[in-house]
Amino acid sequence: IHGHPDGAIGGGKAFRAAIDAALVGCPLREAAKDNEALQKAIDRWGAIEVEA
Numbered sequence: 416i417h418g419h420p421d422g423a424i425g426g427g428k429a430f431r432a433a434i435d436a437a438l439v440g441c442p443l444r445e446a447a448k449d450n451e452a453l454q455k456a457i458d459r460w461g462a463i464e465v466e467a
Contacts, residue, residue: 420455428452 419426429452436446436453443462447454 418459419452420459421452425452425455429456 416426416430417423419429421428429450432446432450432453433443433456436443442464443453443457444464447457447462
């Protein structure tokens with residue numbers, strides 16, 4: 416969270432968006448299309464999709 420390019424606030428927003436996406440079964444890369452903070456986090460650290 417604290418290493419996010421937009422600081423802790425951006426990291427928190429990205430983390431929350433990732434949780435929300437996971438709860439509804441939405442792939443992270445798909446959720447990031449509508450969430451700039453999540454997209455920045457994925458650009459920096461990548462994303463691993465896991466099948467449930």
